[in-house]
Amino acid sequence: GGIITQTPKFLIGQEGQKLxxxxxxxxxxxxxxxxxxxxxxxxxxxxxxxxxxxxxxxxLSEGYDASREKKSSFSLTVTxxxxxEMAVFLCASSISGTGDTQYFGPGxxxxxx
Amino acid sequence: QQKVQQSPxxxxxxxxxxxxxxCTFSDGTSNNFRWYRQHSAKGLEVLVSIFSDGEKEEGRFxxxxxxxxxxxxxxxxxxxxxxxxxxxxxxxxxxxxxxxFGQGTKLSIKP
Numbered sequence: 001g002g003i004i005t006q007t008p009k010f011l012i013g014q015e016g017q018k019l020x021x022x023x024x025x026x027x028x029x030x031x032x033x034x035x036x037x038x039x040x041x042x043x044x045x046x047x048x049x050x051x052x053x054x055x056x057x058x059x060l061s062e063g064y065d066a067s068r069e070k071k072s073s074f075s076l077t078v079t080x081x082x083x084x085e086m087a088v089f090l091c092a093s094s095i096s097g098t099g100d101t102q103y104f105g106p107g108x109x110x111x112x113x
Numbered sequence: 114q115q116k117v118q119q120s121p122x123x124x125x126x127x128x129x130x131x132x133x134x135x136c137t138f139s140d141g142t143s144n145n146f147r148w149y150r151q152h153s154a155k156g157l158e159v160l161v162s163i164f165s166d167g168e169k170e171e172g173r174f175x176x177x178x179x180x181x182x183x184x185x186x187x188x189x190x191x192x193x194x195x196x197x198x199x200x201x202x203x204x205x206x207x208x209x210x211x212x213x214f215g216q217g218t219k220l221s222i223k224p
Contacts, residue, residue, distance in 0.1 A: 092157075097210075099145055101147070106155050
């Protein structure tokens with residue numbers, strides 16, 4: 001088995017601040033994903049990456065940047081945090097593409113004051 | 114564009130009674146459906162994946178898919194308080210190249 005680690009677990013930021021979330025996986029999976037989860041809503045895809053140095057936009061990419069530095073890690077940057085924003089950011093990985101089971105990390109909880 | 118809706122929003126069931134959760138989707142061409150469970154402050158755990166009409170059982174969890182009715186359900190046999198969590202239905206949309214999630218059902222199991 002493998003594990004997905006997300007850091008930090010909690011992130012408190014100020015309005016306008018640039019914030020970076022990190023994700024590591026040791027499954028040796030090719031594809032990694034970043035989702036945003038708001039209360040009462042399903043997960044929405046922000047960015048995904050099918051291999052090292054690849055980036056694909058999801059439905060919610062505006063306001064975010066991502067970076068796949070190496071196969072095992074995928075970072076997400078909130079380019080300018082919005083006041084009163086509160087959400088959970090979930091990282092996932094899968095062996096390869098869309099049809100494969102995605103395995104999720106525990107999430108990073110963001111609060112912007 | 115595939116839309117996924119779950120019902121009910123929340124559900125309370127007594128320990129040992131069957132719990133049934135529903136999910137409807139708008140595009141019946143997909144053949145890849147998943148149920149995930151999310152405990153508070155934890156990531157998503159995949160429970161059942163189902164790829165054809167009919168039933169798929171994984172331990173106490175059974176998924177039932179009927180693509181003609183655009184419906185997939187999850188039944189939890191003999192639920193325990195530790196099964197209290199948010200349950201998420203997800204549909205693979207190959208045209209869009211992604212997994213589409215429902216908004217979740219919050220399940221509470223009363224001892």
